[in-house]
Amino acid sequence: MTRLPLLLSLSPLALAFSNTSPLVAWSSHSSSVLDRLPSTVADKHHSLQLLETILLNEDVCEHEAIVLIGQPGLHASDLRNLPSNSHVARSLSSAPSSRQYAYVPLPLPVDASSISAVAEAVSEKCGSRLVNMMLGQEGVAFSKDEKTIIILGMPELELDGDRKGRVMEHDMVLSTTLSSLPFTSHLTIFTGSPASSSLSFSKRQEGSSLVLGSALTDPSVSAAKKGGILHNYQLLTPALITTLLVVLFILLPVMYFGISALASIQNPIRLEAAPKGYNAAERKNQ
Numbered sequence: 057m058t059r060l061p062l063l064l065s066l067s068p069l070a071l072a073f074s075n076t077s078p079l080v081a082w083s084s085h086s087s088s089v090l091d092r093l094p095s096t097v098a099d100k101h102h103s104l105q106l107l108e109t110i111l112l113n114e115d116v117c118e119h120e121a122i123v124l125i126g127q128p129g130l131h132a133s134d135l136r137n138l139p140s141n142s143h144v145a146r147s148l149s150s151a152p153s154s155r156q157y158a159y160v161p162l163p164l165p166v167d168a169s170s171i172s173a174v175a176e177a178v179s180e181k182c183g184s185r186l187v188n189m190m191l192g193q194e195g196v197a198f199s200k201d202e203k204t205i206i207i208l209g210m211p212e213l214e215l216d217g218d219r220k221g222r223v224m225e226h227d228m229v230l231s232t233t234l235s236s237l238p239f240t241s242h243l244t245i246f247t248g249s250p251a252s253s254s255l256s257f258s259k260r261q262e263g264s265s266l267v268l269g270s271a272l273t274d275p276s277v278s279a280a281k282k283g284g285i286l287h288n289y290q291l292l293t294p295a296l297i298t299t300l301l302v303v304l305f306i307l308l309p310v311m312y313f314g315i316s317a318l319a320s321i322q323n324p325i326r327l328e329a330a331p332k333g334y335n336a337a338e339r340k341n342q
Contacts, residue, residue: 077248130248
């Protein structure tokens with residue numbers, strides 16, 4: 057296997073999917089929890105729903121340990137570019153039970169605590185110890201006689217720099233961390249989570265929605281809309297009222313009397329008509 061097989065078989069058009077993350081899972085022993093999962097997931101099922109389907113299954117408590125690995129900013133291409141000798145690739149190819157989903161929609165609104173919430177529910181259900189740790193963290197003691205849920209945090213993958221090199225480095229540290237666990241029967245789930253930029257954008261959108269929602273539901277705003285335009289704006293100011301009074305009671309009467317006076321002026325008296333039979337040309341010749 058030169059690359060993760062299922063990820064390679066997916067259409068390149070899937071690379072255009074935004075707000076998605078890969079989810080891969082494998083177990084050290086045959087797991088009915090993974091075997092019952094479908095080979096593909098519908099677009100309407102986001103990563104949190106898929107996690108709940110796996111972890112809230114009745115048979116999940118059969119595992120001695122469940123390792124939940126979340127890496128902010130993880131893309132399907134990051135796992136696709138892993139070589140065949142990487143820990144994740146080898147674990148998937150050799151595991152008795154495994155599942156690979158390349159483009160699983162992230163939940164909206166995005167919430168970095170989603171994995172923790174599901175893990176707490178599984179811990180209560182199975183009576184397991186819940187441990188939060190970061191990749192490469194030392195000094196955490198485990199007992200093979202105590203069922204454990206491990207939330208393993210990975211460093212965020214940023215877009216700039218040598219991304220492929222960082223993924224390889226994280227894979228090597230992950231191999232060391234998982235190999236040091238004393239459990240013989242374990243289930244490992246590796247998925248991505250929203251990058252910090254996505255979380256910031258989601259919070260800004262949520263804040264804008266809250267501001268807009270409060271403006272729409274504010275009683276004072278509603279009352280202002282119901283009161284009409286005169287309720288919000290003072291159109292009849294004292295200056296405007298004074299101007300109207302001057303126009304109505306001074307200018308209009310003056311214009312009225314002026315027009316009436318001009319109309320009463322008589323036209324000039326016309327010259328009386330010449331007597332009948334009078335000829336101006338003959339009078340001139342005389």
